[in-house]
Amino acid sequence: MRIFVTGGAGFIGSALVRHLIEHTDHEVLNFDKLTYAGTLSTVERVADSNRYRFVQGDICDADAVRAAITEFKPDVITHLAAESHVDRSIDGPGAFVQTNVVGTYTMLAEARAYWLGLDEDARAAFRFHHISTDEVYGTLGDTGLFTEDTPYDPRSPYSASKAGSDHLVSAWGHTFGLPVLITNCSNNYGPYHFPEKLIPLMIAKALDGEKLPIYGRGDQVRDWLFVEDHVRALQAVFERGEVGRTYNVGGHNERQNIDVVRTLCSILDELRPRADGRPYAEQMSEVADRPGHDKRYAIDASRIGDELGWYPQETFESGIRKTVEWYLANEDWWRPLVAAKASERRGVAA
Numbered sequence: 001m002r003i004f005v006t007g008g009a010g011f012i013g014s015a016l017v018r019h020l021i022e023h024t025d026h027e028v029l030n031f032d033k034l035t036y037a038g039t040l041s042t043v044e045r046v047a048d049s050n051r052y053r054f055v056q057g058d059i060c061d062a063d064a065v066r067a068a069i070t071e072f073k074p075d076v077i078t079h080l081a082a083e084s085h086v087d088r089s090i091d092g093p094g095a096f097v098q099t100n101v102v103g104t105y106t107m108l109a110e111a112r113a114y115w116l117g118l119d120e121d122a123r124a125a126f127r128f129h130h131i132s133t134d135e136v137y138g139t140l141g142d143t144g145l146f147t148e149d150t151p152y153d154p155r156s157p158y159s160a161s162k163a164g165s166d167h168l169v170s171a172w173g174h175t176f177g178l179p180v181l182i183t184n185c186s187n188n189y190g191p192y193h194f195p196e197k198l199i200p201l202m203i204a205k206a207l208d209g210e211k212l213p214i215y216g217r218g219d220q221v222r223d224w225l226f227v228e229d230h231v232r233a234l235q236a237v238f239e240r241g242e243v244g245r246t247y248n249v250g251g252h253n254e255r256q257n258i259d260v261v262r263t264l265c266s267i268l269d270e271l272r273p274r275a276d277g278r279p280y281a282e283q284m285s286e287v288a289d290r291p292g293h294d295k296r297y298a299i300d301a302s303r304i305g306d307e308l309g310w311y312p313q314e315t316f317e318s319g320i321r322k323t324v325e326w327y328l329a330n331e332d333w334w335r336p337l338v339a340a341k342a343s344e345r346r347g348v349a350a
């Protein structure tokens, strides 16, 4: 199949691109604007494949999207390009509305025009797969799980813009018959995660002897999924998912943020002890909580398991250890990003 991936230079998009090139026969076009969050170093190791190509473009630019789709002739569009950092959405929501809502509209409009021009068999086989977040469902109390039927209740500009994009995708399915699929996934972690997000940020700060800022009491709960498990889920959904259906994707790994940081510290204590022999946990330090910080997210991923046979392969313990090992072995990937973004960094996000 020919897979058109938007946002393929970012964290999850690049994991999908690497997976598709290294573990399948699919051809991939990576369409990415290369914002601050996207870098081609994430896909360097597959860039020479004759099944891979890259186009730099903006999902809000209809002409650029049309040209790339027309030339590549995809069987599937997997749409991951987005503004993705909650803290940035609080500081500057406009970019989130533009990229996540207007950009998704542009992708849908161009996908539909292309799809209408296909012959009957190709039209039936075509899929538009929209990648979204569990944050659209709002926040949970101490118990309960998000299912695909949980009403939307987004609370940050980021999650509101993603909710808006999900509704547009759903509307294009219902109104125009475009064969759409939506996945709503929990927090991802793993290699090539931009070092402004909780896990890589904490690893970087710990190694540099800086304070490890914990929002509020650090008791926010997130359900963590190793990124390579997520991209296997995406493949299962666009290859075998039922058109028009939403699938929740999660790792059954609920952890308080503070426990995630403690775990990182203890793995670092073991793998790269501090020069003074003291524990990294001594660097942890409370900072004022994020406004509107959701208390708990947790996903019921039974539909994708029951219907498509997808289950995560990594536990939190195995995935987090692999992640720390990767960051220790790949300082030349993340250190320049930390240096370049040093002036923009603030707080901790999950």
Ligand code: NAD
Pocket: 006, 007, 008, 009, 010, 011, 012, 013, 031, 032, 033, 034, 035, 036, 037, 038, 039, 057, 058, 059, 060, 079, 080, 081, 082, 083, 084, 085, 099, 103, 131, 132, 133, 134, 162, 184, 185, 186, 187, 188, 189, 194
């Ligand atoms: P990311 O910020 O790491 O990457 C986003 C990519 O999109 C970057 O390569 C960037 O250059 C590109 N991009 C941004 N604006 C663009 C535009 N206008 N045109 C073209 N490309 C543009 O994000 P991520 O963490 O990889 O997330 C990917 C998708 O998955 C997003 O839609 C996000 O909402 C969703 N998601 C993320 C998580 C998570 O934990 N990271 C969880 C669930 C869902």
